[in-house]
Amino acid sequence: MLTFNSEETMFERELSDYWKKVVDTIKDGIMIVDKGGIIVSINKAMESITGYSKDEMLGKTCAILTCSIFEHARMNKGDHWCVLFKTGTMNMRKCTFINKDGKFIHVLKNATLLYDSDNQVMGAVETVTDISELVEKDSQIAAFRQELREENGFHGILGVSGSMMRVFDLINNASQSEAPVIIFGESGTGKELIARAIHETGLRKTKPYVKVNCSALNEALLESELFGHVKGAYTGAYRDRIGRFEAAQHGSIFLDEIGDLPLLTQVKLLRVLEDNVIERVGDNSSIDINVRMISATNRNLRELIEGGEFREDLFYRINVIPIMVPPLRKRVEDIPILAEAFFRRIQLKSEKKIQGISNDAMRLLMEYSWPGNVRELRSAFEYAFVTCRDSQIQPYHFPPNVYRKKKLRKTSHKDPVDQTEMKKRQLIDALIEANGNQSKAADILGVSRVTVWNRMKKFDVRFERGRIEY
Numbered sequence: 001m002l003t004f005n006s007e008e009t010m011f012e013r014e015l016s017d018y019w020k021k022v023v024d025t026i027k028d029g030i031m032i033v034d035k036g037g038i039i040v041s042i043n044k045a046m047e048s049i050t051g052y053s054k055d056e057m058l059g060k061t062c063a064i065l066t067c068s069i070f071e072h073a074r075m076n077k078g079d080h081w082c083v084l085f086k087t088g089t090m091n092m093r094k095c096t097f098i099n100k101d102g103k104f105i106h107v108l109k110n111a112t113l114l115y116d117s118d119n120q121v122m123g124a125v126e127t128v129t130d131i132s133e134l135v136e137k138d139s140q141i142a143a144f145r146q147e148l149r150e151e152n153g154f155h156g157i158l159g160v161s162g163s164m165m166r167v168f169d170l171i172n173n174a175s176q177s178e179a180p181v182i183i184f185g186e187s188g189t190g191k192e193l194i195a196r197a198i199h200e201t202g203l204r205k206t207k208p209y210v211k212v213n214c215s216a217l218n219e220a221l222l223e224s225e226l227f228g229h230v231k232g233a234y235t236g237a238y239r240d241r242i243g244r245f246e247a248a249q250h251g252s253i254f255l256d257e258i259g260d261l262p263l264l265t266q267v268k269l270l271r272v273l274e275d276n277v278i279e280r281v282g283d284n285s286s287i288d289i290n291v292r293m294i295s296a297t298n299r300n301l302r303e304l305i306e307g308g309e310f311r312e313d314l315f316y317r318i319n320v321i322p323i324m325v326p327p328l329r330k331r332v333e334d335i336p337i338l339a340e341a342f343f344r345r346i347q348l349k350s351e352k353k354i355q356g357i358s359n360d361a362m363r364l365l366m367e368y369s370w371p372g373n374v375r376e377l378r379s380a381f382e383y384a385f386v387t388c389r390d391s392q393i394q395p396y397h398f399p400p401n402v403y404r405k406k407k408l409r410k411t412s413h414k415d416p417v418d419q420t421e422m423k424k425r426q427l428i429d430a431l432i433e434a435n436g437n438q439s440k441a442a443d444i445l446g447v448s449r450v451t452v453w454n455r456m457k458k459f460d461v462r463f464e465r466g467r468i469e470y
Helices: 002-025 044-050 132-148 162-175 191-200 219-227 263-275 301-306 312-318 332-349 359-367 373-387 416-433 438-445 449-459
Strands: 029-034 039-042 089-098 104-115 121-130 181-184 209-213 252-256 292-297 321-324 462-464 467-469
Touching: 029 044, 044 104, 044 121, 104 132, 162 191, 162 321, 181 191, 191 209, 191 252, 191 292, 219 263, 263 312, 301 312, 332 359, 332 373, 359 438, 416 438, 416 449, 438 449
Parallel strands: 181 292, 181 321, 209 252, 252 292
Antiparallel strands: 029 039, 029 121, 089 104, 104 121, 462 467
């Protein structure tokens, strides 16, 4: 019998040792307190979260952590020092601790009371999950959303240039009207954002907003998409289907790339604008509609009219409130704002610890012509986040079409003296263009900064008092 008890005690001791190892492998912090709130046990995760060692916490009250939801419940009629000993449990409560360094730690807390064999409270156990990174991420997102609502933005459209201020004014004016709006601008300038802003600030903002890309469908499908069809109207029409105009009833419809509409569809659209009625494909009955029309195009409609590709009468019906969106190359002062916005958006989604955009990279963005406009700028940053391994985005992290090294003109002379003179001339030209910046000159020449430094020594080229001397 004695032997059995000894074996049982040894088993319990070994089990206790293993249990401590298990608890120390758990990533959540675990803390046990007695009924007076004195800490009697913690695991390694709790040490990591709070910054306190086990020796510093054991024997202290849990008030050492300055929990934000710590509540004294001692009153005239009670003897509980903590509300947990009144409620008996605490589930998924968010709170903050102050760690050993004095910093706030956001945690998610669960707690419950511990009872002895006589069902008397002997203490409590609580687990804490560090959610500081999640809270920080939420704060970044909230800050970014707030930033988009500030003076540099207008319903998600960013810009501080005079030309964009005029666009914002036109959006405000157009939103208070029911007249058709047409938005002109190159591909990638943000015409769809402007159309949505007109709807969302307008008189129909609580009603549907429906978009149709006129260039994405062939003529037969486009007509059915716009006006709907009845069962049996054509092969595959197995049931009645409402069109986009009906779906937008009492709201707004946005016809993107309206310059690509086929002439037959243009005729039907003209009737819609003049009579406010549509006919489904395969049906002769008319349906009354009440829809605000917004359209957009990247084409020159007057040239299309001269070529017989666009109806002049339709042009005058849709061109009531024209809005011209400037290309990005004509509003260079907006590039830094857009660049910072795209950087932050991608940074929030990315796991990379990229801190910002270097001055050289921003200078490159300002000098590039951006034929793809804002859309191309956004894509360039998505590319840069893939290629960047540094703490800052540099010029060479952008796509090759944006960061294009200047090609050095080849010479047919083979004389070593000519080759040496050519290298010297190239170095001087690059330094002049880079205003003496050796790193930028290296980028221009397609060599390392050390090579530029060596060539400057070799050819006795100096940059002093703002000018090149040799």
